[in-house]
Amino acid sequence: MNEFLLNTLDATLRYSTPLIFASMAGLFSERSGVVDIGLEGKMLIAAFISAAAASVFGSPWIGLGAAIIASCIFAMVHGFATITHKGNQIVSGVAINIMASGLTMVLGLAWFKQGGQTPALANDERFLSITLPGVDIIDYIPILGDIYRELISGHNILVYLALLIVPLVWWVVYRTRFGLRLRAVGENPKAVDTAGLSVDRLRYKALLIGGILCGIGGAYIATAHNAQFTKDMTAGAGFIALAALIFGKWRPYTVLSACFLFSFLKALEDRLQSVVIPGIGEIPVQFIEATPYILTVILLAGFIGRAIPPKAVGEPYIKEL
Amino acid sequence: MTRDTRLAWINGLMLPLLNVLTAFAAIAIVFVFINVDPIEAAKIVIYGTLGYEEGIGYTLYYATNFVFTGLAVAVAFHAGLFNIGGEGQAYVGGLGVALVVLAFDPSISPWIVIPASIMGSLLFGALWAIVPGYLQAYRGSHIVITTIMFNFIASALMVYMCVHVLREVGQMNPQSKMFPETAWLPFIHDVFAGIGYKIAPSPLNLSIVLALLFSLLVWIFLWHTRWGYAIRATGKNTTAAVYGGIKPKKVIVITMCISGALAGLVAVNELLGYQHRLMLDFQYGYGFGGIAVALMGRNHPAGILVAALLFGILYQGGMELAFELPNVSRHIVVVMQGLVILFCGALEYIYKPWLVRFLAPVEVSE
Numbered sequence: 001m002n003e004f005l006l007n008t009l010d011a012t013l014r015y016s017t018p019l020i021f022a023s024m025a026g027l028f029s030e031r032s033g034v035v036d037i038g039l040e041g042k043m044l045i046a047a048f049i050s051a052a053a054a055s056v057f058g059s060p061w062i063g064l065g066a067a068i069i070a071s072c073i074f075a076m077v078h079g080f081a082t083i084t085h086k087g088n089q090i091v092s093g094v095a096i097n098i099m100a101s102g103l104t105m106v107l108g109l110a111w112f113k114q115g116g117q118t119p120a121l122a123n124d125e126r127f128l129s130i131t132l133p134g135v136d137i138i139d140y141i142p143i144l145g146d147i148y149r150e151l152i153s154g155h156n157i158l159v160y161l162a163l164l165i166v167p168l169v170w171w172v173v174y175r176t177r178f179g180l181r182l183r184a185v186g187e188n189p190k191a192v193d194t195a196g197l198s199v200d201r202l203r204y205k206a207l208l209i210g211g212i213l214c215g216i217g218g219a220y221i222a223t224a225h226n227a228q229f230t231k232d233m234t235a236g237a238g239f240i241a242l243a244a245l246i247f248g249k250w251r252p253y254t255v256l257s258a259c260f261l262f263s264f265l266k267a268l269e270d271r272l273q274s275v276v277i278p279g280i281g282e283i284p285v286q287f288i289e290a291t292p293y294i295l296t297v298i299l300l301a302g303f304i305g306r307a308i309p310p311k312a313v314g315e316p317y318i319k320e321l
Numbered sequence: 322m323t324r325d326t327r328l329a330w331i332n333g334l335m336l337p338l339l340n341v342l343t344a345f346a347a348i349a350i351v352f353v354f355i356n357v358d359p360i361e362a363a364k365i366v367i368y369g370t371l372g373y374e375e376g377i378g379y380t381l382y383y384a385t386n387f388v389f390t391g392l393a394v395a396v397a398f399h400a401g402l403f404n405i406g407g408e409g410q411a412y413v414g415g416l417g418v419a420l421v422v423l424a425f426d427p428s429i430s431p432w433i434v435i436p437a438s439i440m441g442s443l444l445f446g447a448l449w450a451i452v453p454g455y456l457q458a459y460r461g462s463h464i465v466i467t468t469i470m471f472n473f474i475a476s477a478l479m480v481y482m483c484v485h486v487l488r489e490v491g492q493m494n495p496q497s498k499m500f501p502e503t504a505w506l507p508f509i510h511d512v513f514a515g516i517g518y519k520i521a522p523s524p525l526n527l528s529i530v531l532a533l534l535f536s537l538l539v540w541i542f543l544w545h546t547r548w549g550y551a552i553r554a555t556g557k558n559t560t561a562a563v564y565g566g567i568k569p570k571k572v573i574v575i576t577m578c579i580s581g582a583l584a585g586l587v588a589v590n591e592l593l594g595y596q597h598r599l600m601l602d603f604q605y606g607y608g609f610g611g612i613a614v615a616l617m618g619r620n621h622p623a624g625i626l627v628a629a630l631l632f633g634i635l636y637q638g639g640m641e642l643a644f645e646l647p648n649v650s651r652h653i654v655v656v657m658q659g660l661v662i663l664f665c666g667a668l669e670y671i672y673k674p675w676l677v678r679f680l681a682p683v684e685v686s687e
Contacts, residue, residue, distance in 0.1 A: 092667035102655030110355035290477035300462035
């Protein structure tokens with residue numbers, strides 16, 4: 001089996017995990033009619049808090065719990081501003097991103113005095129890779145053995161959780177009463193209101209779910225993928241997730257494919273650093289880096305298909321008196 | 322006072338003031354949280370920014386950037402557009418400056434090089450905004466998302482340019498070679514020295530004059546020209562604007578051009594004025610800061626000048642704090658920016674019902 005391909009796909013899976021959590025978070029929020037460009041900020045604060053809590057309390061699970069709480073607090077700030085006070089959703093999202101960026105560095109320096117980083121996490125303070133059962137048995141099968149050993153086994157638990165969460169999101173959004181109402185409130189909040197349901201409560205619920213998912217995504221970045229928090233470590237993952245959400249047209253499985261595509265590009269980018277390809281020359285990695293953003297712009301412009309957002313997204317719902 | 326004037330006072334002055342005060346109260350809580358006395362912090366900030374000549378110079382130098390990005394955001398706001406791509410437009414504006422400066426021979430007069438490179442910053446900033454503007458107007462893609470994407474594309478582009486194209490020969494650092502001295506915008510302390518006054522050196526340069534000039538131009542443009550009227554009409558009520566013979570699509574593209582050009586001017590202050598070479602992330606944070614400045618300044622050039630000064634104080638004050646108190650990160654100013662955007666932007670009307678009830682109750686007609 002081609003080792004280069006296996007390694008790249010393996011890295012793709014690791015890169016896609018935070019994207020999946022964040023884009024599913026965005027899916028709930030935007031499907032309910034609330035634009036969420038604060039995914040990045042929520043993941044960043046979650047990453048910081050998870051690393052801080054894991055380091056202080058010595059357990060990644062406590063880190064994960066703290067991260068979820070922190071991210072949910074930010075999600076509720078977004079809700080308070082945009083749902084309760086009908087504020088501009090973009091402005092609120094920008095505020096959340098900037099506050100998260102500043103707070104993580106300020107609190108990091110004040111608490112740990114290491115220039116804004118958290119202490120490096122020991123192995124029992126972070127999520128480690130798990131070897132799935134049966135690796136040594138399946139190993140005897142030629143190609144399948146390699147794939148199972150290298151690609152499927154050997155990730156940490158949050159990677160598997162991310163893969164499980166997508167069907168769950170699909171089920172919740174398309175097969176439950178809550179999901180139906182969620183979609184309705186993002187398309188036509190007035191109808192939902194007329195049916196006697198609270199638009200505000202539904203949107204708060206959606207944001208809360210988003211907060212939980214961003215919390216897990218952030219914790220993955222700091223306590224599973226890496227072993228400490230460093231300045232601005234989410235590095236735009238929240239925005240790539242937003243791009244994936246749009247690229248995937250707000251549908252769980254298509255969004256998942258977009259996450260895989262963008263992570264594959266990222267994995268490729270790492271492996272093509274200063275590699276000279278015969279006949280083409282050195283590919284500037286910056287070009288690959290920009291591809292997800294360029295693709296999203298092209299899609300939004302309607303040159304490859306059309307991405308139609310939920311109808312009521314971005315508009316605060318003002319109940320008539 | 323009639324009810325309308327009272328409402329205007331509430332909207333124009335009291336709300337922004339109360340919102341900023343709330344943001345300050347929130348930052349005080351952050352200070353208490355990290356064991357710093359907020360009063361002591363305030364003293365350090367005030368002395369460090371306004372207490373001595375060099376501090377004032379730095380404060381005004383930072384404020385200059387915020388004037389440019391604040392104006393950029395405000396012009397777009399008036400057309401109902403949210404340009405959060407100031408970061409990318411300022412960054413690419415830097416490319417315009419560098420390409421123009423490095424294309425000229427060092428022996429050519431500053432009277433040609435400097436205006437040409439300022440034009441370069443305007444042009445490249447506008448170029449980076451025209452595509453999202455066009456896509457919004459003619460292809461219906463949302464300006465917010467496109468400008469976010471363009472920020473990241475700009476970042477990749479600039480890294481590529483700094484690493485592969487413009488990097489100084491034989492240097493490891495991803496930055497261009499030094500601009501020839503003929504392309505440097507004079508420092509204010511040099512200008513003052515020229516007319517016989519001696520003031521402490523600081524990065525403050527003639528860009529601040531440019532910032533004041535553009536504030537005036539934006540004011541005249543928005544409120545006293547046909548185009549400005551078209552922009553404001555489109556922002557207030559697109560349907561009515563169409564009825565009045567205005568073409569909103571054209572207005573959107575032109576507004577974004579102007580907005581991007583204004584953001585591009587950050588490069589003039591940073592590169593022509595102080596750094597004197599193209600470097601990575603020279604615009605870092607000013608684009609987003611501009612959003613806070615525009616929101617706080619109520620999208621009016623006068624308000625923006627005040628807000629930009631406040632942010633200049635916060636920026637320089639943040640540096641001073643970090644210097645004086647080892648426990649405080651200079652990024653405290655970033656937190657402050659976020660809080661201002663939250664309270665002056667997303668929560669801008671939080672006090673309004675309360676103020677209106679007490680100060681301008683609905684008058685019962687006879």
